[in-house]
Amino acid sequence: MDFSLFFVGTAGSIPTARRGLPAVLLRRGGDRILFDCGEGTQRQLVSSVGLTELTEVFLTHFHADHWLGLPGLLKTFDLRARERPLAIYAPPGLRELLTTALRAAGRVRFELDMVELEPGDVLERDGYRIAPVPVNHRGPAFGYVIYEDERPGQFDPHEAVRLGLTHGPEFGRVQRGETVRGVRPEQVMGPPRPGRKVVISGDTAPCETVRIAAHRSDVLIHEATFAQDERDRAAETFHSTAAQAAALAREAEVTMLALTHFSTRHPVALLRDEARAIFRGTVLPRDFDTIEIPFPERGEPQLVRWGEGRGLDVEDGAAASEPLRGPTS
Amino acid sequence: MDFSLFFVGTAGSIPTARRGLPAVLLRRGGDRILFDCGEGTQRQLVSSVGLTELTEVFLTHFHADHWLGLPGLLKTFDLRARERPLAIYAPPGLRELLTTALRAAGRVRFELDMVELEPGDVLERDGYRIAPVPVNHRGPAFGYVIYEDERPGQFDPHEAVRLGLTHGPEFGRVQRGETVRGVRPEQVMGPPRPGRKVVISGDTAPCETVRIAAHRSDVLIHEATFAQDERDRAAETFHSTAAQAAALAREAEVTMLALTHFSTRHPVALLRDEARAIFRGTVLPRDFDTIEIPFPERGEPQLVRWGEGRGLDVEDGAAASEPLRGPTS
Numbered sequence: 215m216d217f218s219l220f221f222v223g224t225a226g227s228i229p230t231a232r233r234g235l236p237a238v239l240l241r242r243g244g245d246r247i248l249f250d251c252g253e254g255t256q257r258q259l260v261s262s263v264g265l266t267e268l269t270e271v272f273l274t275h276f277h278a279d280h281w282l283g284l285p286g287l288l289k290t291f292d293l294r295a296r297e298r299p300l301a302i303y304a305p306p307g308l309r310e311l312l313t314t315a316l317r318a319a320g321r322v323r324f325e326l327d328m329v330e331l332e333p334g335d336v337l338e339r340d341g342y343r344i345a346p347v348p349v350n351h352r353g354p355a356f357g358y359v360i361y362e363d364e365r366p367g368q369f370d371p372h373e374a375v376r377l378g379l380t381h382g383p384e385f386g387r388v389q390r391g392e393t394v395r396g397v398r399p400e401q402v403m404g405p406p407r408p409g410r411k412v413v414i415s416g417d418t419a420p421c422e423t424v425r426i427a428a429h430r431s432d433v434l435i436h437e438a439t440f441a442q443d444e445r446d447r448a449a450e451t452f453h454s455t456a457a458q459a460a461a462l463a464r465e466a467e468v469t470m471l472a473l474t475h476f477s478t479r480h481p482v483a484l485l486r487d488e489a490r491a492i493f494r495g496t497v498l499p500r501d502f503d504t505i506e507i508p509f510p511e512r513g514e515p516q517l518v519r520w521g522e523g524r525g526l527d528v529e530d531g532a533a534a535s536e537p538l539r540g541p542t543s
Numbered sequence: 544m545d546f547s548l549f550f551v552g553t554a555g556s557i558p559t560a561r562r563g564l565p566a567v568l569l570r571r572g573g574d575r576i577l578f579d580c581g582e583g584t585q586r587q588l589v590s591s592v593g594l595t596e597l598t599e600v601f602l603t604h605f606h607a608d609h610w611l612g613l614p615g616l617l618k619t620f621d622l623r624a625r626e627r628p629l630a631i632y633a634p635p636g637l638r639e640l641l642t643t644a645l646r647a648a649g650r651v652r653f654e655l656d657m658v659e660l661e662p663g664d665v666l667e668r669d670g671y672r673i674a675p676v677p678v679n680h681r682g683p684a685f686g687y688v689i690y691e692d693e694r695p696g697q698f699d700p701h702e703a704v705r706l707g708l709t710h711g712p713e714f715g716r717v718q719r720g721e722t723v724r725g726v727r728p729e730q731v732m733g734p735p736r737p738g739r740k741v742v743i744s745g746d747t748a749p750c751e752t753v754r755i756a757a758h759r760s761d762v763l764i765h766e767a768t769f770a771q772d773e774r775d776r777a778a779e780t781f782h783s784t785a786a787q788a789a790a791l792a793r794e795a796e797v798t799m800l801a802l803t804h805f806s807t808r809h810p811v812a813l814l815r816d817e818a819r820a821i822f823r824g825t826v827l828p829r830d831f832d833t834i835e836i837p838f839p840e841r842g843e844p845q846l847v848r849w850g851e852g853r854g855l856d857v858e859d860g861a862a863a864s865e866p867l868r869g870p871t872s
Contacts, residue, residue, distance in 0.1 A: 253583060256557075260559060282648060
């Protein structure tokens with residue numbers, strides 16, 4: 215089952231020529247889930263993976279840079295005659311906000327299901343769950359944890375044969391949990407294997423809830439609005455420095471930390487260096503980059519630069535200088 | 544005095560990779576006036592001429608694709624500590640719309656002056672005027688005419704000498720309207736010369752008010768949402784075809800017609816061919832192109848492609864195929 219994160223926009227607060235406002239598209243099998251929807255998200259999608267028919271949308275909080283693209287996206291779905299209902303999840307306040315915004319922008323004809331989440335809620339999906347994580351930002355604000363169901367343990371065919379089972383249907387039955395000719399599943403199956411886990415911090419000061427939620431996650435997407443020389447300003451505004459995000463990732467023993475929500479105040483290369491000095495597994499996606507997340511036994515998460523494999527020449531070390539590239543700015 | 548039109552976004556309804564939603568920046572001397580502000584306008588500006596401190600903003604109407612970029616733009620001005628008040632002009636309904644939108648997006652700290660215009664209003668500026676033109680679209684909708692004051696006639700130094708005046712201060716005094724040694728200004732000055740005139744149609748079916756307002760204008764920016772094979776659909780939706788815009792431009796004897804508000808339904812090359820068959824002076828700007836408008840005695844309006852003179856290789860005939868170019872998509 216494919217599982218990946220597509221970075222639709224990686225700027226914070228104000229867009230730049232190269233970075234759009236916050237949005238991340240999670241793709242798992244056929245599901246397409248958008249986390250945040252900054253102004254311009256619809257055009258970022260049109261310019262990259264296409265204006266995919268989203269399964270659902272989650273907002274982390276209600277600061278303008280994280281949701282102002284939603285009314286336009288909904289209007290465009292409407293123009294394109296979307297019929298399928300769309301669920302939008304966010305902290306309390308969503309209904310008032312979106313109702314007000316759509317009073318100005320105009321209604322849409324498909325059904326909108328606006329769901330205000332509470333800490334402790336867990337949304338069950340086919341093979342995975344999504345849960346809000348209260349974070350430390352001005353106003354109601356969530357991060358989100360997305361975690362797959364446990365998978366059955368690894369089957370040991372040699373042990374099965376040793377215990378007297380034969381290749382074929384017997385192998386299938388015991389793997390599905392049946393006791394076959396006295397052989398119990400736990401005798402030939404390893405321990406259940408954890409599913410994959412991703413945590414998205416949203417905007418937040420470094421916080422314990424994210425650290426706990428992110429424990430041993432495959433990917434933590436954490437905001438990094440400031441460099442370390444502005445850590446006071448980060449604290450005042452309830453944001454994080456890249457170094458703080460890295461320290462949290464190290465404590466949480468995550469496999470990969472993806473920094474985002476970059477400000478124009480700091481060169482991305484500085485944030486990278488400050489974070490990697492603390493946690494080596496830090497990546498700094500650009501718009502349209504993807505993180506592919508294989509099952510752990512098949513390898514670690516990989517940052518795939520936009521344009522790689524498409525004949526464009528993109529260097530891995532180029533994140534710092536941010537050369538002109540690809541079909542968007 | 545410089546006078547130009549910068550095309551911030553030239554798509555209609557839905558943005559594409561290459562075209563943002565509607566916005567035109569009029570530049571005259573130090574004035575920077577934005578007409579419409581589709582979603583993504585702030586990023587289009589950041590990606591091209593910079594996020595200039597706008598003098599004022601005019602909206603043609605309240606369909607979502609024409610104004611959804613305004614709340615984000617205002618929030619960004621606020622983040623950048625704008626102090627100067629900003630006036631926003633639009634048809635009646637502006638105050639309710641923008642108040643509602645800012646209730647959702649959050650307030651700004653600089654003063655917003657929301658002005659609902661009525662047909663017949665004329666805003667006097669330093670050396671020019673701006674007036675709304677009622678047009679034929681769903682809901683209240685204006686085009687705008689921007690026209691400079693008349694300039695004094697051309698001074699004829701030979702005639703002045705013949706009538707007995709001498710080079711120097713006497714020339715200046717008679718040109719400023721003074722009778723000098725019995726010589727009256729009208730004896731040595733040609734007739735007053737018209738200022739430059741630009742008309743922006745906004746979204747509209749072809750309409751008489753625009754035709755009259757655009758009479759002998761230097762540039763008419765007219766929407767061209769449809770090709771001629773969809774003229775019925777254009778009429779139903781109160782839009783225009785490229786050919787209708789061209790016919791109107793020909794009747795109005797404009798110097799240059801700039802088509803915009805392109806839909807993805809039709810290749811731009813088709814719209815170009817249909818319009819030029821009727822009115823040769825038709826141009827089809829791409830995002831970030833500029834129309835420079837000199838005083839008529841110095842030449843005709845010129846479409847300057849983005850990147851021209853910047854070392855990028857852009858062909859004039861390339862409008863049709865729309866090759867990848869420039870710093871934005």
